[in-house]
Amino acid sequence: MPSLTETSVSPLVTAVCALTCVAIATSSFKKWMRTRKPYAFIPGPEPSTMAGYILDLHSPDALDFHLNMPEKHGHIARLKGGLVGSDALYITDPVALNSILIKQQAWFPESTEFAGLFGIIHCGDGVASVQGREHKKQRKYIDTLFTANRVSKLTPMFYKVTRQLQAKLTAAVSGKPPGQVVDMLNYLTRVALEIIGTAGIGHSFNSFDDKSAAFDEFHGAITSVLPLASRLFLVLPFLQSWRKMKPVWLRRILASITTFPWPAARKFKAAVNAMHPIYINVYNSRLRALEEGGSVALAEAAAGGNDLITSMIQANWEADETDKMPDDVVLANMGSIVHGGQETTSSSLARFLTIVAEDHDLQQRLREELRAAKALKAPGEDLNFNELERLPLLDAVVREMLRVYSPVTFVWRQTTKDVMVPLTYPIRSTITGEETTELLIKQGTTIYLGLSAANRSTAIWGPDAAEFKPERWLKRNQAEAKLPGAYSGTMTFLSGAKVCPGKTFAILEMKLVLSVLLLTFSFEPISAPIDWKMGITLEPRVRGREEEGVQVPVRLTLL
Numbered sequence: 001m002p003s004l005t006e007t008s009v010s011p012l013v014t015a016v017c018a019l020t021c022v023a024i025a026t027s028s029f030k031k032w033m034r035t036r037k038p039y040a041f042i043p044g045p046e047p048s049t050m051a052g053y054i055l056d057l058h059s060p061d062a063l064d065f066h067l068n069m070p071e072k073h074g075h076i077a078r079l080k081g082g083l084v085g086s087d088a089l090y091i092t093d094p095v096a097l098n099s100i101l102i103k104q105q106a107w108f109p110e111s112t113e114f115a116g117l118f119g120i121i122h123c124g125d126g127v128a129s130v131q132g133r134e135h136k137k138q139r140k141y142i143d144t145l146f147t148a149n150r151v152s153k154l155t156p157m158f159y160k161v162t163r164q165l166q167a168k169l170t171a172a173v174s175g176k177p178p179g180q181v182v183d184m185l186n187y188l189t190r191v192a193l194e195i196i197g198t199a200g201i202g203h204s205f206n207s208f209d210d211k212s213a214a215f216d217e218f219h220g221a222i223t224s225v226l227p228l229a230s231r232l233f234l235v236l237p238f239l240q241s242w243r244k245m246k247p248v249w250l251r252r253i254l255a256s257i258t259t260f261p262w263p264a265a266r267k268f269k270a271a272v273n274a275m276h277p278i279y280i281n282v283y284n285s286r287l288r289a290l291e292e293g294g295s296v297a298l299a300e301a302a303a304g305g306n307d308l309i310t311s312m313i314q315a316n317w318e319a320d321e322t323d324k325m326p327d328d329v330v331l332a333n334m335g336s337i338v339h340g341g342q343e344t345t346s347s348s349l350a351r352f353l354t355i356v357a358e359d360h361d362l363q364q365r366l367r368e369e370l371r372a373a374k375a376l377k378a379p380g381e382d383l384n385f386n387e388l389e390r391l392p393l394l395d396a397v398v399r400e401m402l403r404v405y406s407p408v409t410f411v412w413r414q415t416t417k418d419v420m421v422p423l424t425y426p427i428r429s430t431i432t433g434e435e436t437t438e439l440l441i442k443q444g445t446t447i448y449l450g451l452s453a454a455n456r457s458t459a460i461w462g463p464d465a466a467e468f469k470p471e472r473w474l475k476r477n478q479a480e481a482k483l484p485g486a487y488s489g490t491m492t493f494l495s496g497a498k499v500c501p502g503k504t505f506a507i508l509e510m511k512l513v514l515s516v517l518l519l520t521f522s523f524e525p526i527s528a529p530i531d532w533k534m535g536i537t538l539e540p541r542v543r544g545r546e547e548e549g550v551q552v553p554v555r556l557t558l559l
């Protein structure tokens with residue numbers, strides 16, 4: 001009897017079967033590639049490793065990669081996912097941004113892991129970690145805190161803190177030769193935390209006391225928590241899903257098991273634990289005041305009742321049961337506000353000083369504008385909110401600085417269904433050469449919205465887009481917004497439902513601090529350049545002295 005192997009298949013049948021299998025496999029692979037790579041026709045950068053775009057996008061040296069994206073690859077660029085990852089999109093197209101952030105924003109939420117991270121950091125779901133209806137409900141409270149009228153009432157508090165900065169810097173340079181080198185980032189970090197502390201949540205960190213443990217601990221925690229989280233991306237989805245697990249003792253055990261062997265996780269947990277008790281103490285003290293003495297006692301409890309959170313607690317206390325935010329949500333929103341108002345503002349202020357230090361003429365013109373405005377006031381009287389708002393050159397410089405040097409480089413979103421998005425700039429297919437003026441963004445696609453890159457696109461802003469030219473704002477008609485951003489048609493503060501609520505607060509803070517500093521000191525640059533590297537916000541380091549860490553040294557002379 002012939003053996004089974006000898007009789008089962010002839011060589012011809014084997015070959016046909018093999019060819020059929022190859023054809024099926026190729027077709028399935030192509031189909032898989034098509035669904036995994038639906039954007040193969042869109043131009044985009046070649047990834048530098050087989051891991052795809054991730055490293056190119058997030059490396060400390062990635063700033064040029066972002067800024068050059070529209071110039072090199074167009075306003076919609078394909079980010080290749082590499083061997084195993086899926087493709088993503090990098091978007092700077094004005095009409096597409098408008099669609100994603102405003103018109104069709106319901107289908108473009110933040111990824112649950114990213115939004116959930118803020119829930120973990122703030123020990124509850126505040127505005128930064130919720131979407132849709134819940135987000136809208138919370139933003140109603142938050143937005144009323146940040147109206148121009150409300151923020152203008154914080155001006156005296158801002159001045160009080162800024163005077164402390166002025167005194168501290170004066171003491172640091174007086175009696176010494178002109179041009180003392182001072183790390184301005186250190187001082188501006190203190191001013192930003194103290195302003196958001198006192199005006200935001202009615203709490204002082206004693207930020208100008210060199211020995212303030214409260215400042216060191218809180219500042220260390222708030223600046224390290226996001227960089228630490230970026231090293232935990234593997235466990236974040238688990239942390240997110242355990243966050244609301246009951247019973248609480250089981251959740252605690254799981255958290256301890258996960259964090260114990262991992263230093264970054266332990267430090268992350270310690271940072272969260274350093275911040276949260278501050279919010280709880282402030283919150284409880286305001287609630288006690290309300291319970292014991294109503295609004296009058298509350299107003300006396302913190303900074304004359306003017307700080308933002310005290311107002312939010314009062315509004316929440318008075319709200320209908322159905323509208324009330326639970327305690328953990330109020331606490332998480334305290335965290336969101338303090339977090340949002342910290343590094344973005346201090347790094348912008350530091351950047352501003354490097355610009356005026358390099359440009360003596362601009363520095364002098366700004367000083368003259370401020371002196372002229374002060375000359376109209378009674379001696380010793382400060383410029384108020386509206387007066388600071390109306391200084392044309394200061395306003396133009398702040399706008400241009402926030403356009404060219406947006407502290408937030410990009411934000412990312414994920415589509416929850418297939419969405420057709422219209423475009424300003426057509427995409428030319430790399431396969432057929434045909435142009436398309438709309439794009440189907442498939443469900444589950446990760447999209448990066450390039451805020452800094454859109455702010456510097458030459459197609460949008462003209463050939464001098466990358467140059468710092470405040471005059472463009474002096475000539476410009478405010479009505480001709482170039483991008484759908486909430487701040488003079490720039491993307492710096494985003495737009496739509498997730499637009500930065502602290503915009504007016506941040507701009508007042510910047511103008512006010514700069515006005516006091518410019519009237520007290522003159523600024524000159526140090527000889528070495530300062531490089532701003534990608535981090536959670538941008539991180540400045542002196543070239544050749546990178547190991548000294550983030551700093552912005554500037555030469556100061558008392559006027």
Ligand code: HEM
Nearest residue numbers: 127128336337340341344345408411493494498500502506
């Ligand atoms: C130059 C200063 C600032 C810049 C450039 C800036 C920029 C931004 C951007 C781009 C977002 C959107 C983030 C996203 O959706 O992923 C945002 C959100 C936010 N910002 Fe700001 N911000 C600044 C200052 C402030 C200040 C001073 C505060 C508070 C006093 C603040 C509070 C917030 C909050 C609470 C959110 C979350 C809003 C939400 O999710 O609904 N920001 N900011």
